Amino acid sequence: MTVTTPRPGAGRRDRIDELAARAGQLSDGDGGESLLRSAVRRLRRNPVAILGAVIVVAFLLVALFAPLLAPRDPYAQSLLSEVRQGSIPGSRDGYLLGVDQLGRDVLSRLLYGSRQSLLIGVVSTVLGAVLGMALGILAGGLGGKVDTVVMRFVDILLSIPGLLMAISISVLLGASQLSLMIAIAVTQVPVFARLLRGSMLVQRDSDYALAARALGVRRRRIVFGHVLPNSLSPVIVQATLSLATAIIEAAALSFLGLGDPDISRPEWGAMLASAQSVLSIRPELAIYPALCIIVVALGFTLLGEALREALDPKFRR
Amino acid sequence: MLRFIVRRLLQLIPILLGLSLLLFAWLRALPGGPAQAALGERATPAKIAEYNETFGLNESIVVQYLKFLGRAVQLDFGTSTRTGRPVLDEFLDRFPGTIELTVAALVFAIVIGIPLGYVAARRHGGVVDNTAIIASLLGVTIPVFFLAYLLRLLFAVQLGWLPGSGRQDVRIDATHITNFYVLDGLLTREFDASWDAVLHLVLPGIALGTIPLAIIVRITRAAVLDVVNEDYVRTANAKGLSTSVVRRRHVVRNALLPVSTTIGLQTGLLLSGAVLTETVFAFGGVGSALRQAISDRDYSLLQGFILILAVVYVLVNLLVDISYGLLDPRVRTR
Numbered sequence: 001m002t003v004t005t006p007r008p009g010a011g012r013r014d015r016i017d018e019l020a021a022r023a024g025q026l027s028d029g030d031g032g033e034s035l036l037r038s039a040v041r042r043l044r045r046n047p048v049a050i051l052g053a054v055i056v057v058a059f060l061l062v063a064l065f066a067p068l069l070a071p072r073d074p075y076a077q078s079l080l081s082e083v084r085q086g087s088i089p090g091s092r093d094g095y096l097l098g099v100d101q102l103g104r105d106v107l108s109r110l111l112y113g114s115r116q117s118l119l120i121g122v123v124s125t126v127l128g129a130v131l132g133m134a135l136g137i138l139a140g141g142l143g144g145k146v147d148t149v150v151m152r153f154v155d156i157l158l159s160i161p162g163l164l165m166a167i168s169i170s171v172l173l174g175a176s177q178l179s180l181m182i183a184i185a186v187t188q189v190p191v192f193a194r195l196l197r198g199s200m201l202v203q204r205d206s207d208y209a210l211a212a213r214a215l216g217v218r219r220r221r222i223v224f225g226h227v228l229p230n231s232l233s234p235v236i237v238q239a240t241l242s243l244a245t246a247i248i249e250a251a252a253l254s255f256l257g258l259g260d261p262d263i264s265r266p267e268w269g270a271m272l273a274s275a276q277s278v279l280s281i282r283p284e285l286a287i288y289p290a291l292c293i294i295v296v297a298l299g300f301t302l303l304g305e306a307l308r309e310a311l312d313p314k315f316r317r
Numbered sequence: 318m319l320r321f322i323v324r325r326l327l328q329l330i331p332i333l334l335g336l337s338l339l340l341f342a343w344l345r346a347l348p349g350g351p352a353q354a355a356l357g358e359r360a361t362p363a364k365i366a367e368y369n370e371t372f373g374l375n376e377s378i379v380v381q382y383l384k385f386l387g388r389a390v391q392l393d394f395g396t397s398t399r400t401g402r403p404v405l406d407e408f409l410d411r412f413p414g415t416i417e418l419t420v421a422a423l424v425f426a427i428v429i430g431i432p433l434g435y436v437a438a439r440r441h442g443g444v445v446d447n448t449a450i451i452a453s454l455l456g457v458t459i460p461v462f463f464l465a466y467l468l469r470l471l472f473a474v475q476l477g478w479l480p481g482s483g484r485q486d487v488r489i490d491a492t493h494i495t496n497f498y499v500l501d502g503l504l505t506r507e508f509d510a511s512w513d514a515v516l517h518l519v520l521p522g523i524a525l526g527t528i529p530l531a532i533i534v535r536i537t538r539a540a541v542l543d544v545v546n547e548d549y550v551r552t553a554n555a556k557g558l559s560t561s562v563v564r565r566r567h568v569v570r571n572a573l574l575p576v577s578t579t580i581g582l583q584t585g586l587l588l589s590g591a592v593l594t595e596t597v598f599a600f601g602g603v604g605s606a607l608r609q610a611i612s613d614r615d616y617s618l619l620q621g622f623i624l625i626l627a628v629v630y631v632l633v634n635l636l637v638d639i640s641y642g643l644l645d646p647r648v649r650t651r
Contacts, residue, residue: 015582156335160627161589164607168343168623171611244458251460252593257612272463279470290463297458 013158016191020198020234039310049306055299063114070108074266077102100271100285101278109266110288116260116267117293120181121247121300127185128246129239132192139193140200140231141223151197157190166249170258177260180253184246195238199231206230233311240304244297251293268292322639332631334386340624341385347616350374354616357398394621399613404621407606413496414484414602417514418595419587421522423580426529431576434537435569441542449534456531465524465597472520480517482599489513517600525594529583536579540572547571581637589630 043049062069097106139150157165166183173179203209204227212222251269253259259270268289275286344351352368353360360368369375373384388394394404437449473481485491485498491510493501499518502511544550545568553563595604603622610618 152331152335156332156339159332159336159631160339160623161586161630163592164589164623164626167592167607167611168340168619171616171619172343172346174348248458248460252462255460255462255593256596256608272460276462276466279466280474283467283470286463286466290460293460294455294458298454301454301458 013155013194016194017198019238020195020231021202022234039307042310043306046306046310048302049310052299052302052304052306055295056303059114059118059296059299062111063118066111066115070105070111072105072108074104074108074112075264077104097288098282098284100275106285106288109271110268110292113266113268113271113289114292114296116177116265117247117250117269117296120177120184120250120267120269121243124181124184124246124250125188125239125242127181128188128242129192129235131185132189133196133235135189135193136196136200137223137228140197140204141219141227143204147197150193154190154193157186158194162187163249163252166253167256167258170253175258175261177262177265180250180259183253183258184249187249188242188246191242192235192238195234196231199234200227203227203230237304237308237311240300240307244300244304247293247297247300318643325635325638329631329635333628336624336627336631337386337389338382340620341382344616344620345378351616354614354620355395355398358614389624394624395617397610397618398615399610399618404618405625407618408603408622408625410496411601411603411606414498414600415588415591415595415604417484417497417499417518418521418525418591418600418602419584421518422526422529422587422591423584425522425526426533426583427580430530430533431537431573434534434576435541435572437534437538438541438545446538449538453531453534456527456534459527461524461528462593462597464527465521465594468520468524469597479519480513481520484517484601485510485514486517521591521594521598521600524597525587525591529580529587532579532583533576537572537576540575541568544568544572578637578641581640582634584637585630585633588633589626 097110100106100109135150135154139147139154160168165187169183169186170179173182200223209222209227212226217225247268250259250267251272254267254269255273255276259273260267263270263274271289272286272293275282275289279286344354347354351372351374352365355372356364356368373381376384392405394408396403397407400407433449437446440446469481472479480486489510491498491502491507492505494504495501498514499511502508502514550563550567553567554560591600591602592604592607594600595602596608599605603626607619607622609615610622
């Protein structure tokens with residue numbers, strides 16, 4: 001497992017730049033083997049990567065086949081006479097993990113919940129990455145005044161702690177699943193922007209970009225054809241790690257009452273938040289969705305760390 | 318050194334201006350705008366018109382922003398809709414609690430994190446190392462509020478070892494001078510009150526400290542691994558210095574530089590409102606007030622608190638920066 005140790009005095013901004021600069025040293029060839037191929041080769045030998053990938057793929061399959069796997073309708077409230085305030089029946093025939101406070105099958109809700117949670121994670125990360133990359137390309141590709149203006153804006157966004165920013169945006173947009181995703185996406189935007197810009201700056205000064213410029217290749221072609229593709233590796237790593245953060249952050253916003261107002265929809269964060277009120281009676285109702293969140297976040301984190309290691313020139317051999 | 322500090326302070330200006338602009342726009346973009354935010358949802362149109370007149374909300378947006386900025390510079394952030402008190406007073410009442418909680422969380426994270434990270438690095442690849450890595454990964458993936466609830470359920474509700482809510486037992490009639498409850502107890506020589514406040518910090522401190530703990534373990538481990546392979550460590554070993562001297566003077570000292578950077582960054586984040594932890598433990602700090610303001614739609618309070626907290630975050634990061642300028646001359650020239 002690699003961790004980039006921060007330089008003394010490095011702020012959040014400088015750390016992002018540093019990650020970008022590290023990854024920027026990648027483009028040098030390594031015995032004729034392409035970067036991608038050598039990365040894949042090392043990923044396949046890395047048990048951490050395999051574990052992460054297995055977890056992620058398993059959850060994706062569950063999300064995909066939830067209707068086939070779920071034993072019951074996740075919305076249906078069974079009229080079990082024992083379900084009342086102060087007592088919620090546990091596991092029994094047909095209800096492997098028991099029912100929740102409204103008599104709904106917990107297992108089915110967990111299985112269906114993977115769809116919502118992964119959806120929130122993926123959509124918000126993709127949205128954040130796309131917006132951030134657009135800013136990054138503007139700044140890194142055009143440079144000069146555009147770079148200064150865009151990066152000042154990005155620095156302002158970075159100066160607001162993530163959760164506070166997500167709260168402000170959720171409050172502004174009103175509680176809904178879409179605003180939840182937008183709120184999380186916006187917290188990711190500055191990170192992606194700064195990362196891609198830093199990475200592009202390194203590539204822009206590289207020999208091949210210089211050669212292309214000397215040959216009279218147009219700037220747009222250099223940026224999109226050469227510099228951008230070579231700058232993407234730290235962005236990919238960050239996106240994988242951000243998926244984990246996004247899922248955890250969605251749970252936190254749900255807990256603060258800023259999540260999906262449709263509480264019947266199965267989603268891990270909302271399940272976890274609503275189970276807090278019955279925690280002393282049936283702690284499992286909180287523990288199951290929490291475990292799902294932890295495991296899937298762990299999967300993405302392991303995969304992201306392994307990717308970073310595989311793409312880091314320090315570890316190429 | 319002075320030039321370095323002045324330069325850093327100047328860099329703050331655009332960030333602070335941008336922040337104020339964002340939050341100004343935020344309040345205006347809210348449904349109903351600032352009048353509704355200040356008067357509450359049941360305000361009549363007549364009241365809203367009156368409010369707009371009094372507070373100059375009918376003027377041009379530029380003039381409004383400049384006035385907002387002028388008030389913010391004088392630390393006037395308006396009044397809370399719910400309590401009717403100035404937002405700044407609300408903040409100052411609660412911030413000491415959040416500072417105490419931050420200190421508790423950091424103490425927990427540092428006291429466990431640095432030794433654990435160091436041992437993990439010394440036993441690189443061993444059982445301790447792998448356990449530390451897995452634990453630190455779990456630390457960053459576990460939702461904070463869930464961990465907080467578990468700790469509270471186990472140690473406060475079921476075992477009853479530690480208090481699980483508030484900052485101090487309500488039965489204690491303590492005098493509060495500074496609103497730092499631990500400090501107040503010491504100042505007034507009410508040591509019971511002080512000790513009780515410390516006990517109230519244990520569970521929330523652990524919950525809040527987990528993420529910094531996980532990060533500190535990983536950074537310490539990585540930093541020690543980086544440093545032991547440095548030439549100067551080899552030189553120190555080669556010239557016959559005893560292992561303990563090499564470790565103490567060369568390895569630990571250099572490894573702690575990146576760790577202290579991390580601690581600085583985390584401090585800013587923790588101070589910026591432990592919304593989740595404070596909510597679970599009903600801890601009377603800034604975070605639980607934010608949570609309350611969300612459900613009350615107390616927008617003036619939200620705006621003021623978020624603005625102040627963002628400024629605190631920026632300032633703490635600046636202080637961290639400057640302190641490195643003092644520690645490490647290389648930083649100043651950048």
